[in-house]
Structure formats: structure tokens, C-alpha cells
Amino acid sequence: MTEPYSCDIMRCDTLVRRLLPQMRAEMVYRLVNERGISQSEVSKRLGISRAAISQYMSRKRGFNREDFPGDLETVIERWVSAVASGEGTITICDVCRSADPVGRE
Template identity: 40%
Template sequence: MPKQPCEIIVLHVLPSVRAQISKDLVEMGMSQQKVSEIIGITPAAISQYVSGKRGYEMEFKGEVREKIQDFAQQTYNQGEADVLQGVCSICDVVKENGVLCDLYEKYEEQTNKCSSCKFRTVCSCG
């Protein structure tokens, strides 16, 4: 059975978003321990994100990358974050920029993706 859009996001988008946020925050000078406390995941997971061992299936560009950088910078400046709101707003930009269409194309077998796309109600392709 094909995966639902949110499953695709959880499996492929969320780990990459967390990895990029973690890497950005550590590069700005925040400790991995503090990043783990803010994001709400283990220090070991942060270490794997920062080292590139985990969460680098996707590379974000353009508006999505800018949104991640903005969230990381705001988090660094404030020393805390509303991660739910921040990650959801990043996910909204992911959906608006057709990333779900790319994932659909990669993980589904149908060739006429926009007319049959199960993501069309949550992305801007169709």
C-alpha cells in the first residue's frame, strides 16, 4: 500500500530538516547538548545529524533552505524555540515548493503524477 503524504514527510523530510537545523545551530556555536534540549531529541541523534551519518537524504535549496536558516538563526539568538511551530512552517514551505511532488516521483510508480497525485491537496503542483 502506498504511503500517505505525512508518512513520506516523517520518513524523508523531517530527518533532513532536523539535521540541517542541528548542523546550522552547532556551526553558529551552540552546543550539541543545548541543540538536543531545544529540538527534543537525544544528543546522540544530534551528533549523527551534525556528522552527516543521519538525516542527509535531502538537500534543501532556495526558499526552503532560507526558512531553515532563519529558524536556526532565530533559535540561536533566543536560545530557545517553538520547534513545533518552526518545523511546521518549514514543512509548509516544503509543500509550497513542490518537494512533495519530487518525493512522489521518487517513491511512487505512477507516471502522470499531478493528475493522480495523492499529495495534490497538500502541495502546489496541481
């Protein structure tokens, strides 16, 4: 890590349970609508069912009207790029650091 970060498993667990479904829904939506990748291909790349992709696209799964906290828009865009290109990764720590400025020292 380039900056000190106070990692707390309970805080990270709470953030991830609350944010990851919404982030995944947004990422799937962007892959299909902005990157033009088919729903079947997104399903294969993410290792999730085609039905789950359909639910993300119809906003039946993971949809939340709240804005993303912190710098999560940037993390989502990095995730979209990583899945679209097959290069790069996003970690749970990336999500926590971006979503929870309280955890930063």
C-alpha cells in the first residue's frame, strides 16, 4: 500500500456486504451498455449465471438508489476496465479504502 490504512475486518465486512452488490450491478450495467459486451460474455467473464446478469440489468438485483460513497466511482470504473480488458484486479481493500475515509490514518 502506498498510504497507511487502518484495516478493521468488522468495518470492511459491513462495507462490503452493503456495497459490493450495488457495485457489481453497476459494473455489469456498464460492461453491457457502455462497453458493448454481451450479457452472455459478461456472465462467462464474471463466472455468474446469465440469469443473474439479467437481474442486474433489469435492476432487480443489487440496485440501490443511493450514491456511492467516497471514491467508489473510480474503483467501479477500474473494475469495468479490468473485466473488459482481462487485465488488472480490484481488491476488497480497494473498496474499503475508497468507501471509508474514516479508516484512513
